[in-house]
Amino acid sequence: MKENIYLVGAGLTRFGEWWDKSLRQLIDEAIGSAIRSSNIDAREIDLVIVANMLAEITNNQATLGSLTSSLLPGRPAAMRVEAACGSGAVALHTATAFLESGRARTVLVVGAEKMTDVSNDIVSQALMGAADAELDLPSGLTFPGIFGLIASRYMYEFGLTREELSIVSAVHHRNAMQNPFAQFRVELTPEAVSKSTLVSDPLRLLDCSPISDGAAACILSTKHKSALKLVASQIASDTPSITQRATITSFPATREAFTKALGEASLERKDILVAETHDCFSIAAIINMEDLGFAERGEGVRVYKDLYEKRAPLFVNMGGGLKACGHPVAATGIKQLIDAGKHLTSAKARFGVTHNFGGAGTTCGIHILENTAV
Amino acid sequence: MKENIYLVGAGLTRFGEWWDKSLRQLIDEAIGSAIRSSNIDAREIDLVIVANMLAEITNNQATLGSLTSSLLPGRPAAMRVEAACGSGAVALHTATAFLESGRARTVLVVGAEKMTDVSNDIVSQALMGAADAELDLPSGLTFPGIFGLIASRYMYEFGLTREELSIVSAVHHRNAMQNPFAQFRVELTPEAVSKSTLVSDPLRLLDCSPISDGAAACILSTKHKSALKLVASQIASDTPSITQRATITSFPATREAFTKALGEASLERKDILVAETHDCFSIAAIINMEDLGFAERGEGVRVYKDLYEKRAPLFVNMGGGLKACGHPVAATGIKQLIDAGKHLTSAKARFGVTHNFGGAGTTCGIHILENTAV
16 A cells, blocks of 8 residues: 555444435435544545445436535535445545545545335346346346356355355344344344245345445545554456356455455455455355455355354454345445444454455455554 | 656547447447557556446446456456546546556546437436436426526526527537547538527527447556646536536536646646537537636637637637537547547647536536647
8 A cells, every 4th residue: 555544434324225215315324424433524525436336227316426525515526436236345446546646635435325216126127237238137137146046056066055055144144133234133043044035046035135225434544544544455357247257156356356455465364354245145155255265165154154153263244244234235345344444443353354346256346454453 | 647647549439329339349449449549468458447327227237347347358457437427537537546546557448328229218317317316307307408597597697699609519510520430520500500409498409419329448557658648637526406506607616627637737728729628518618618717707609709710729629529529428528538639639739628527517527638749
């Protein structure tokens, strides 16, 4: 990192189904909370970067950068970035570049999504924008379908069982019990996951992250300091269509971005104690453990078994992950950074990673946060 | 500028109605042309930034960063940025930050839009995403409606006549005659503009930029050099809704971004000889001349009268502007930079400005290019 960048403010709405709040209200709530938490005068924000995937379809609203800027005094320069469900991490990465370039000293990064204002059909089709509209959409696939194919193939290659897969959501739901911002604060047994409605064989309803409304905002600064310092920010890209991949049971973009991030921070995998990963579907959570090097290929579920038995050395998705905390798509990457900071602090751990991707590992963003108070 | 950034490659599709080409094909055509013009190995591109506003609605396609990256060898890191019709300039600004940060040395910036795959109703509603979905959309306004209000108010405040307004499109259409990439290569008399179909009083059909398909790509680099050097990149923001403005006959975001850009480049207005401005509607072209300081308030049409009579000291929208070259919205800001470079070279002029905005001056991006060969 060319500059010392600190996480100096953080704000979240609770993720959920917010029939009584507009997208603007969710953004306003999160940024207000972030600004109050920072003790920084809002006039010091010199750039706003908004992560959003769906608002043009779900809310008839583009130009969310200037919309968010207009909620602030002085209307700072603003933009929106998008990389499907990986928009949040890409917004953080963009903020990093602006801070390192010296063009900004204090950046407000906001991720927001209002997914429940349209029918499930519309939101499902809109989410398919994260795949390839020419190669994937005409097949009738949806994202549960894509990850169903991935899960089937993974089970075939590595012998993962349905019962093992169900452990993932049980861990995430248990973690969410302590998170006041989580959409679902209810414990689940692995058996309940296995018995839930079949969505896309072998994936069942409780393998899937929900449709959510919510916003997350953080303030990154080179001017102001906190105990939480960003030590790496990397993104990597892959084909939007899984039909163009050498394998569908591993995501090279995760491996590339994480390897680069460890290099940037001069760290090894074993230095990381807190991990927020992109568990859009339970099978993704298992693959993520492998792509991030916390397990060998085909053995990712072992980490989740250890987490379930509370004997893992790692803190993974302590806020409930996408499954239980909710997944307002572009807000997720920002929420992960906020949660990583929170759990580094509470666990008195030094390094945490956030892993956020769009599509099926199509764009991956990795951030490593250091708790300098340890 | 913290680094010397050069425009080392440029590629355009002709703007128009491309029923036989997909969005991907338009992007591929523009980036192929940009790479060939640069004499750079495509593997040297280490970041792709795609400007796009509408593809989620018009093409069911998000994640255009990774889609574009997948057309290149090595699949570089990639993202999409959006600021409505100002997306192109904001993408260039983002590229500037990445180049100055040292995170990238050679960036491919692409703007692309495929607007003709959906009905006019759908594209008109999608374009209203550039306004405020809560404050403006429920009124039934469209963008021709918004600029019709702006034109009415401008005529009331400054006494501009319908006949004077018609000069703007006549100038732009004449300029487009020499541009092989222009959508409309046909001369128009001011009388023809005044007699064209009424769209939104006082604006007529030939006051309005068209719905267009097209792509523009440029390569910016700190590693490779050319005669064309970027000397300023600035963006500024305003409210998406004109209902929240102190005036609707001037766009403060243009004034702010241009003033900052002149400061960044240590230039004065009189140093600028080439200007590519955002003439989405003829009235905008007149307001732009005033906001950019080439005319006093209320006197912008004088510049167009001088251009029409070929006695202006400025080269304005030499490729035909948005009106005659076409306006595939997010491609426009990139095309402007390419055109500014082309016209600086042909006119042997030293400094050119590009002025691109989203909405009604909601996000404005200004770039100043220097022709170092002069």
